[in-house]
Amino acid sequence: MPQPTKDPQDTFVWSENPARTERGLSGNKTPKETSEQNCDAVKARTDIAAGEMALCVLKGRHSLTDGDPTIQAQLPRPDEIPDWCANADWDYNRVLSCRNGIETFALIQDGKIIGTADVETWDLVRTNHNNNKFSWDQWANVASTAGQFRDLWAGLTYQGVGMCTGQCALETVNVGPRLVPSSTWLRTYHIWHSTISTIGGRNKPSLDVEMTWILPGTIPMNTTYNRSLDRDIRCDYRSPGTNAYYGCIFPEFRPTLRVPRSILPEYADHIADAQATNWPVGMPGGLPLTRLTNQDDIDENRTMSCANQPSPRPSGQQCDEYPFASTYQGSYTSGFDASSRLINEQQNHDGGQQLQEFYQLYRILDKEAFHVQVVTI
Known part of the structure; x- marks a missing residue:
């Protein structure tokens, strides 16, 4: 007879043609991001010498068509991203949480915006129902440029430094700084593991990534900021009713x-x-x-x-x-x-x-x- 679907990304059903993935939405929760994410204060600063250029975040994470329908994704989504993920807020199911959006940057010179760039980004946090590992992957590419940014975008670099709070430890990283391309995706990632070892123990690690964008020849202003996973992860160890010693999931999702x-x-x-x-x-x-x-x-x-x-x-x-x-x-x-x-x-x-x-x-x-x-x- 057909075997049960094993991939937690799919709604569980015994079938050779499983149903479409379910997911939840992050609702009214607001991602904790510490960037000013506007350039008004940068334009008004008097400590930037005449002729110098400053790089700032004109608009933080927003959807592809939020306020500017001309912004379009330039590349197919990364292969690892599920089809149902297309939200500037966190979508999630029992083992995945993801989101997609645009970061808009501006070049400021003599108090004026002289160029902009839209960088498309993807975030994917993965847990495992049968081991103690969880990861945060990020992808970025320069989707569009305008003004003097057209001549400078090739030098834009990104670095993400991940932090895990709770009973967890960093295992593997690939964080940059690295150039942000336009014809392919820049991918960075962190892999952590839970450190709980008490039988029946549970914990909820908290994940953050400090994001830094640098453009040579410019003064970085508000381009380092913190991005947090706006979902709870639960890891447990040998809890009653499980046959795998370790496991981590998103408990808010009701399967x-x-x-x-x-x-x-x-x-x-x-x-x-x-x-x-x-x-x-x-x-x-x-x-x-x-x-x-x-x-x-x-x-x-x-x-x-x-x-x-x-x-x-x-x-x-x-x-x-x-x-x-x-x-x-x-x-x-x-x-x-x-x-x-x-x-x-x-x-x-x-x-x-x-x-x-x-x-x-x-x-x-x-x-x-x-x-x-x-x-x-």
Whole structure:
């Protein structure tokens, strides 16, 4: 039979044609960036000699068409960037967070702007559900120039210095300073690892990159500033319910288990019928299910849910329950009667295996929330 999709970048579903990636948005959170990100103060300064040129950030990170529809991406996105990432704020799923935008720079001489350059940038932060490493990749290229910047842009350099706060350590870096090209991407990166070692331990490392842009022959003014990852990362070590010692994910993203009716028809029908009647919990957009890892409670949930089914079971059939016995919404742990039904034995086994794979892939720990959706594929 088809095997479950293993790549956490895809919504988890047993299928040879997985569904489109889900992601979240950073909402109203504001990235913590410390640049003035305007040139008004630079133009008014009196300590810059006549004829000298100063480099400043005219406009910090903004979308490709924000206020200037003539700015367009000059290069295809880097291969590592997922298709769904196209936002000046952080998009994210369970293991990736990314964003895209333009940094606009200006040359100031004698109090006036004499040239500008638009630099397209990408950020990609990656975690791993089965090890303790996480990374921040950055890409940059000069997308357009105007005025005297046309003659000087080839000297523009970028350096990014990453910082990790919490139980983490730097492992590998490639940070510059390096020239920013126009015909290809400049890529820099940092790789860190979690240093937690206590069984059941968890931590939330915080990531920042200090960005510095330099143009020879100019005075850098507000071109060093801090950029922070505006998402929480959670790393854990040998937590209950996991089979990998280490793992790091974005816990704010609530994943959805999609159950394919074409592969598991009886199993999927039971979930859909239960959600449509007395148990709408778990459906996307509604109240989620929450994982339970205590095996004694799981067994009690299963026993209570299936108490009304014939025993011994008919040959080739097993009792299936929804909400799942491995959730706090089960009969014993919730105090409410779950739905139960006799279904094909192999489908019940495969559905349970799919659920366990889902828990492991997205590193869903005790009391963490998720959704379930029946799909036709």
